[in-house]
Amino acid sequence: MTRFFTTALMLTAFAIGSTIPGVAFAGDVAAGKAKFMALCVSCHGESGKGDGPTGKALAAAGQPAPRDFTVGEFKFDADKDGTPGTDADLKQVITKGALVFGGSPMMAPIQGLSDADLDNLVAFIRSLKQ
Numbered sequence: 383m384t385r386f387f388t389t390a391l392m393l394t395a396f397a398i399g400s401t402i403p404g405v406a407f408a409g410d411v412a413a414g415k416a417k418f419m420a421l422c423v424s425c426h427g428e429s430g431k432g433d434g435p436t437g438k439a440l441a442a443a444g445q446p447a448p449r450d451f452t453v454g455e456f457k458f459d460a461d462k463d464g465t466p467g468t469d470a471d472l473k474q475v476i477t478k479g480a481l482v483f484g485g486s487p488m489m490a491p492i493q494g495l496s497d498a499d500l501d502n503l504v505a506f507i508r509s510l511k512q
């Protein structure tokens with residue numbers, strides 16, 4: 383019985399947290415940073431400016447540069463709701479890559495990320511805005 387109530391409570395808390403906009407419920411910036419440093423830093427750079435070694439090479443070769451996350455502006459409206467750069471958009475660009483949304487194939491689909499990983503990555507990316 384207690385277990386049932388605990389589960390019900392957790393589900394309710396999750397539902398509330400994920401439906402109220404602006405509530406940073408799920409994203410853990412530190413955990414997102416750890417994933418970013420493992421998977422994204424070569425292009426996006428430690429500060430998120432797009433100045434990792436591969437990111438610089440892309441720009442030098444005339445390819446689209448990785449997005450500068452310190453600016454906090456995004457390009458793709460992946461879910462076509464009229465607003466580019468929502469959390470849902472960023473997560474789709476990360477998991478499906480930019481090419482399917484008309485962007486660079488160098489922003490390739492990143493495999494093997496859980497929903498929590500995506501929440502954490504988005505929280506970290508948002509924290510870089512200056």
Ligand code: HEC
Nearest residue numbers: 421422425446447448449456457458480485486488489492
């Ligand atoms: C091989 C280089 C590379 C790697 C690795 C990479 N990216 Fe990117 N990323 C890019 C490039 C290039 C763009 C710009 C694409 C464009 O404008 O067409 C981009 C764009 C983005 C955008 C902007 C989307 C928008 O709507 O403006 C986000 C968010 C993003 N990357 C997140 C990530 C995350 C998170 C990771 C790691 C899990 C990652 N990227 C790994 C190269 C990379």
